[in-house]
Amino acid sequence: MPAISRPTSKDVAQEAGVSQSTVSLVLGGKWSGRVSPATARSVRSAAERLGYRPNQAARNLRLGTTRTVLLMVPTLTAPFFGPVYTGAARVAARHGFGVVVSTWPDDAAGPADSPFAAPDEAIDGILASSMAVEALGRFRGTPAVMLDSGPAGRPGAPVPTVDFGVADGMREIAAHLAALGHRRIGHVAAAVDQWTFHARADALAGAVAGLPGGVLTRSACAIDVASAKGAATRLLTAPDPPTALVCDDDLIAAGAYKAARALGLDVPTDVSVTGFDDVLLATALEPELTTVRLPAEELGAQGMAALLALLDGRAPAPLVLPGELVVRGSTAPPRPR
Amino acid sequence: MPAISRPTSKDVAQEAGVSQSTVSLVLGGKWSGRVSPATARSVRSAAERLGYRPNQAARNLRLGTTRTVLLMVPTLTAPFFGPVYTGAARVAARHGFGVVVSTWPDDAAGPADSPFAAPDEAIDGILASSMAVEALGRFRGTPAVMLDSGPAGRPGAPVPTVDFGVADGMREIAAHLAALGHRRIGHVAAAVDQWTFHARADALAGAVAGLPGGVLTRSACAIDVASAKGAATRLLTAPDPPTALVCDDDLIAAGAYKAARALGLDVPTDVSVTGFDDVLLATALEPELTTVRLPAEELGAQGMAALLALLDGRAPAPLVLPGELVVRGSTAPPRPR
DNA sequence: CTGAAAGCGCTTACAG
DNA sequence: CTGAAAGCGCTTACAG
Secondary structure (H helix, E strand, C coil), X not given: CXXXXXXXXXXXXXXXXCCHHHHHHHHCCCCCCCCCHHHHHHHXXXXXXXXXXXXXXXXXXXXXXXXXXXXXXXXCCCCXXXXXXXXXXXXXXXXXXXXXXXXXXXXXXXXXCCCCHHHHCCCCEEEXXXXXXXXXXXXXXXXXXXXXXXXXXXXXXXXXXXXXXXXXXHHHHHHHHXXXXXXXXXEEEECCCCXXXXXXXXXXXXXXXXXXXXXXXXXXXXXXXXXXXXXXXXXXXXXXXXXXXXXXXXXXXXXXXXXHHHCCCCCCCCCEEECCECCCHHHHCCCCCEEEECCHHHHHXXXXXXXXXXXXXXXXXXXXXXXXXXXXXXXXXXXXX | CCCCCCCCHHHHHHHXXXXXXXXXXXXXXXXXXXXXXXXXXXXXXXXXXXXXCCCHHHHHHHHCCCCEEEEEECXXXXXXXXXXXXXXHHHHHHCCCEEXXXXXXXXXXXXXXXXXXXXXXXXXXXXXXXXXXXXXXXHCCCCEEEECCCCCXXXXXXXXXXXXXXXXXXXXXXHHHHHHCCCEEEEEEECCCCHHHXXXXXXXXXXXXXXXXXXXXXXXXXXXHHHHHHHHHHHHCCCCCCCEEEECCHHHHHHHXXXXXXXXXXCCCXXXXXXXXXXXXXXXXXXXXXXXXXXXXXXXXXXXXXXXXXXXXXXXXXXXEECEEECCCCCCCCCCC
């Protein structure tokens, strides 16, 4: 508790020689035509002199809002989270909103047991990331926007959506590999029941099917290095193995690198490897990883903008943020057989 | 805005047939000796029936608190941030507190331009991570706890602290390398003016100085792969190069790997490499990285516990959380000359 | 153009 | 043991 209590609108009123309501009107920007410009000026200067900041609790109580938004993410430890939060918080702050975070796997335990029970109860809206639409049921009645939860713009989508263009990104990877001469593609797929991974799988399957002589094999794994290494090994040790491994995630690609090395295969001379997301890891690997950059911070920012629009009574259109193919050293023409 | 307005304590009072003040007393846990047990029971059951949740805005206004804590971190995108936030938020929620986040490099721009200007103004306390004590000046008057900002327990430290035992961690690394037979050690140091890196450098210097025949060389770099690769290259191409590279950070170690490979040196046969932190990257690298695990989530949790104690009028003792040496495949005996 | 007043939902002396 | 009342700092009709 600060030693000196903060000035209130009453203090400003006294300083400016007007009533408290006038101060509220002026500082709330609702004075034009109701307060003389001269009075408005003197109120503003008094507020500045005193360093006045409105008390949010009082404002919230009066208005019945909290100016707080809940961001729900699958996990706080994935590198994906930081940028999404950053983007969302930046846009929120610009409108005087705060952002609190919750992870959704904990939800099964119910609100009482949830580590975020407290802020949960005083929220104006929800930004739910990488979450099945159905899981939003618990919050029916609270304005929500879904991020990375596709399919964007699906008819009858219950809430506005912002998604990555993962299908296009995957098609770019396929086209890049095809141009290098690859025909036998192995998909090291994330065994995670999220829209984004289904979309990636479908896009890749479609692209390879459209490739003359294209052959797709697939092995699924959890999103961790050890599991990915196992899945990649299965692909690479099958008869007639793929010449390129398309991985659903940069971390999975790291596992693919390990599988290749353990089999005595060089990346990219013996086998090409691609990732997805472009996190820090992508350039820490050797060779650096060809991958698709997903604008995570932009996802948070656009999602928050959509939620604020929704709170404002508007209906934001579904939005798709394109990924960008980043070609680095992990892809090369296949070794001639 | 939900269609049906939430029940208030007045509704509970009506349902239970008592006054609103009695409801407040009972639900606030201040009833013993003032309200009969039977009445308390009926209030509680009425509250449950109605699904009553106290309005935090009203509570905050009345009490003059916000039940919100600000967590300041250097950057949101480092893998360090997620776990710290998680730990802090978990403990905070248990006490009905929320956590908002801010990055401190932005502070130079001043509160008005800060992306977190809004929550900034209504905060009960501050958790400042990896920040020079002096930089806290702006918040003088607000209760604060410093994380990873050492030196812990320094006489006259202005605020309670929670730190990692980085010096001990670094000594463990030195002892591990010494036991393997290394004498010529290269320090790939983070050129970042934070306490933790000064402590690491000092501890390593001391340990090598205490080693018969020990020789320490050093090269500084930014915490990114390319810069680290350059610094490691300088060390490895010097006359009489080190047989082990001690890196201030796992990401720097990734750069050291690249430097070694570019010079045709194998890790760990030709050169041993160690990291610090044990982030996801450590096991994604090939070979997996010997490093010191820092309990980041615990740092957030203990820091929040200390801040809550401070808010409660107690003076938490300085706390040091030990790191743990994790030996993996990147260290081995030096090649005999 | 300006001010007095009500009321948001709580907590906490105070009176019975 | 219980209740009526004040008041936290705002916003917004309402009256002049």
